[in-house]
Amino acid sequence: DIQMTQSPSSLSASVGDKVTITCRASETINIYLDWYQQRPGQAPKLLIYAASALQEGVPARFSGSGSGTDFTLTISSLQPEDVATYYCQQSHRSPLSFGGGTKVEVK
């Protein structure tokens, strides 16, 4: 099975800061990497698919990059509504698998 490792597990940043979250796959997954946002008490929401494609309706301050085994989610200017836990997920091969999550807080 493909293991997904995220770092950091949590972070705190100020409004307007640039935030970067990394995700590493245990083997190459091409660009089959997706990012989800889960706000407190809500279901996950798709932000980015295929490593860098922004899902419709998602603010442009979110971006994704990477290929192979190493991927990054960037929030260019953190907003209060971005407080959430972010998960990466590989969609390259069954069984699909998720990272452990990165909790983002605002200072």
Place this chain on the structure above:
Amino acid sequence: QVQLQESGPGLVKPSETLSLTCRVSGDSISDFYWGWIRQSPGRGLEWIGNTFHRGRTNYNPSLKSRVTMSIDRSRNEVSLKLRSVTAADTAVYYCARDISTDHGVFDPWGQGTLVTVSS
């Protein structure tokens, strides 16, 4: 706009079968694969499997021996059955639409339903 709503018993006894239904509105259930994912504090997000209306399924091998998924096109519903449950199956269960034709890119998700396994 597609909406998904999970429903089912919130409490299941050990060794029994967990049965959940996901009602899909605003979209044709025949056009997509549909997935089930669960979330628990101990196991994080765990993919259970995907199903398509022509009976095609793709299950997580770790659960495959206990899982059955199906689609009822007349009701626009997706169902999940998980047999022989234990406390480790306690989780919030989500259904979601797979927008990538069984590659596992999920959008949107239902609100989720908490299932507790306890006697």
